[in-house]
Amino acid sequence: MQNISSGGYTFTLTGGEEDFNVSLSLKQSATGIIRLNMKLQSDEPRTPGTMELTWKLPVIDVFASWHPGFYRNKRLRVDWENGFRSKATSSAPVCVLYGFQGNNKMTFAFSDALNPVELKAGIHEETSNFLCSVKLFQDQSSPIQSYEATLHIDTRDIPYEESLADVQRWWSTMPGYEPSPVPDTAKLPMYATWYSFHQQLSAEAVERQCEMAKALGCEAVIVDDGWQTADNARGYAYCGDWDVFEGKIHDMRAHVDRVHEIGMKFLLWYSV
Structure with a gap:
C-alpha cells in the first residue's frame, strides 16, 4: 500500500507491490488541477494483479454524476455498487460529480483509455464521503515489465462541460490519442x-x-x-x-x- 497527499486529498494505491516497484508522484496546478502519476517497473515481464487507486470527496453540493455510459441516468451511486468499465472499444475513463447549477465539483479521468479500467464514485453513507476509485488489471493481461499512467482530477468551480472539454484536450496531447483527421x-x-x-x-x-x-x-x-x-x-x-x-x-x-x-x-x- 502506498499513500500520497495533495490539495486536501489522500490517494491510496493497493496491490502490485509484490511484483513491481511502484512509485507515485503528484503535481498540482495553481488553478486546482491535480495530476497523480503512477509507475510500475519490474526486472522481468510479469502478469500484473488487480490494483486500485482510491481517494475521498465530501458529499457537499453534489447533485448528480456523469460518465460516458450513463445515458440518461445521472443519479448518485453508493459505494457498494459496481463502478463502470472503460476500454478502447467502450466508453472512456472519465467521471464527473457536479452541483445543482451544473458546476463541477470533481472531474476525474485516467490517461489509459485503451486498456480495461473501472472507475467509481459511490457514497459511503456512514461518513458522507464519495469513495472514488480507479481499478486496474482486473482482466487477464499479457506480462509487462513497465506501466505508466496518470490520474487527472479537476475540482475547479466551473461548468462541468468545461472540465470535460479540458479532459478531452489533455487526452489529445498523448501519443496515439491525437484526434483523427476529419475528411x-x-x-x-x-x-x-x-x-x-x-x-x-x-x-x-x-x-x-x-x-x-x-x-x-x-x-x-x-x-x-x-x-x-x-x-x-x-x-x-x-x-x-x-x-x-x-x-x-x-x-x-x-x-x-x-x-x-x-x-x-x-x-x-x-x-x-
Whole structure:
C-alpha cells in the first residue's frame, strides 16, 4: 500500500507491490488541477494483479454524476455498487460529480483509455464521503515489465462541460490519442439509409435514394444496418466477420461503383 497527499486529498494505491516497484508522484496546478502519476517497473515481464487507486470527496453540493455510459441516468451511486468499465472499444475513463447549477465539483479521468479500467464514485453513507476509485488489471493481461499512467482530477468551480472539454484536450496531447483527421466530406450533408429502410434495404433502392439525395446536396451515403444479414431482429452476435448478405447486395463492388458514378462517397456501418 502506498499513500500520497495533495490539495486536501489522500490517494491510496493497493496491490502490485509484490511484483513491481511502484512509485507515485503528484503535481498540482495553481488553478486546482491535480495530476497523480503512477509507475510500475519490474526486472522481468510479469502478469500484473488487480490494483486500485482510491481517494475521498465530501458529499457537499453534489447533485448528480456523469460518465460516458450513463445515458440518461445521472443519479448518485453508493459505494457498494459496481463502478463502470472503460476500454478502447467502450466508453472512456472519465467521471464527473457536479452541483445543482451544473458546476463541477470533481472531474476525474485516467490517461489509459485503451486498456480495461473501472472507475467509481459511490457514497459511503456512514461518513458522507464519495469513495472514488480507479481499478486496474482486473482482466487477464499479457506480462509487462513497465506501466505508466496518470490520474487527472479537476475540482475547479466551473461548468462541468468545461472540465470535460479540458479532459478531452489533455487526452489529445498523448501519443496515439491525437484526434483523427476529419475528411472534408464528413462536414457536408450526408444521407443515411437507416431512417428510410432500417434493416430492410437493397442495392437498387439505395442507389435510387442516392440519386435524389445528391440532387438535394448530399455528398455521401452511409449504408446502415442490414447490409450484412437477412435477419431483422437487430442482433449482432452472429455477424462474424461482417460479410455482405448477397440477398440484398449481390455485387458490392458494382453497387459502390454505381454510387460513385452518382457523385457520392460510400460508407458502411459496423457495430463495434
